[in-house]
Amino acid sequence: MEEITFLKRKAVEIRMDLLTMIYEARTGHTGGSLSSTDILTVLYYKVMNIDPSKPKWADRDRYVQSKGHSVEALWSILADKGFFPKEELKTFSQFGSRLIGHPNNKVPGIEMNTGALGHGLPISVGMALAAKLDGKSYKVYTLMGDGEQAEGSIWEGAMAAAQYKLDNLIAIIDRNRLQITGSTEDVMGLEPLGDKWRSFGWEVVEVDGNDIEQLVEVFSTTPRVAGKPTMIVANTVKGKGISFSENQVAWHHKVPTEEQFNLAIDELSKQLEVLV
Template sequence: MANATATELKLKAIQIRQDLLRLIHDAKMGHTGGSLSNTDVLTALYYGVMRHDPARPKWEDRDRFIASKGHSVESLWCILADLGYFPKAELSTYCQFGTRLIGHPNNKVPGIEMNTGALGHGLSVSVGMALAAKKDNRPYRVFCIMGDGEQAEGSVWEAAMAGAHYRLDNLVGIIDRNRLQISGTTENVMGLDPLDSKWEAFGWNVVSIDGHDYDELLHTFESAPAQPGKPTLVIANTVKGKGVSFAENVPAWHHHVPNDAELAQAIEELTAAASALEATAAKGSGTNG
């Protein structure tokens, strides 16, 4: 989807949301809320920004993506399958005995750079990857998505110091700022605000955006590094459960598995959203034509 429009990316994200909901429903396990909240960020990266090639998953100059919030893997599995990193039919094995598609990223699968799941590790490895690119004079960038609840891990801040110290402007950290975690709101569990000031104090260029707005997502990711010599931290303000009305901003949907009726309602809502997008796009095209 090179040069995809914002509308095309929104439609792709709706498809990915439908796929991940079916995935979780059929497997009877998964992390629904966080996968729905990070879908737009991942869609913007994989279909609009990152340099990567499913036919050459080990291409040396590929951009690297690390899902440090590895529990929200379902959106990533659906995107990698859609792009052809592995057969889409394999999605039916998710979380089944002997599968490669487990409940966290697994580097036995093409397109996965590292196993993640223990929160707080992804940014540290991303710093190492970005530093290696600098030392080897390689052009690739490293993108690392973290949860906002993950910011309570001390290793995140050790990595933040290292990223700034080594002037890794080829490193982009992303926080899926949906303000909810498994046991409640982030501010009740472990207050984070002012999150932007904290990261700025650690030497990062910080950008706060709407994590569901494709114009903002594409511009921000394509512009990095906006400040030479500084890593970029993107606070992507998102809605947990995005796209499913009865799941949005509901903490219980952190790992709630939709039942048959909930799945049907969610798919119906997303299908209606896609139809409305297509109608708006067609109307705009007709007007301009």
């Protein structure tokens, strides 16, 4: 339980940091960063074999953020883990900063520049295949958006991963059901999403992507099946953690006002108070 409490507290702290970054920079993708925070927290503080002092260590696990626009949670976590000074978060999206609005591989801990949707999974397939060919035991994790599933390159990567039996590849879909223009089911219907991935040869598991305990349990049992890549459909809430942003499409790319920022920080602070 101690470990679970630590992860829950860390997720709240990361939400506070990313919201502060967005508020001070006056730009950012708030909703998707908040929905994916619990996933990234479990990956970086519990699951992945990484060493911030050796970001290019050959045997490290790899993480590729395919939904690159929701980078704020990732920047906050990399700074907290020590990949770069936390003070640098104050430069987010400022002129000359390397902490731009998408993952930038000039920053330690970032494997690939991403942002154009649909590229993260094919890149991760290549990394996982390289591990197999080189006899390496590292795993490759990639986080996609659900709106991103409309990209054809996703499904090309899905076929290749099954073809090469990449059981060292774990993909996650941040299934918050909202994208920039509205509901995913109105823009480009995805269901039955899990069955589609199963038909492409993947082992699929669904989880509450904002439930720390469930995430820890699922990640601890991957790969699920030898010779098959794993897909985790993580059902999340866009804008998770802040009452007035939850399930609101307007918060896909929205900066809080001073009043909203203070209300949000107050809500998150109260969440911390009960996690003792």
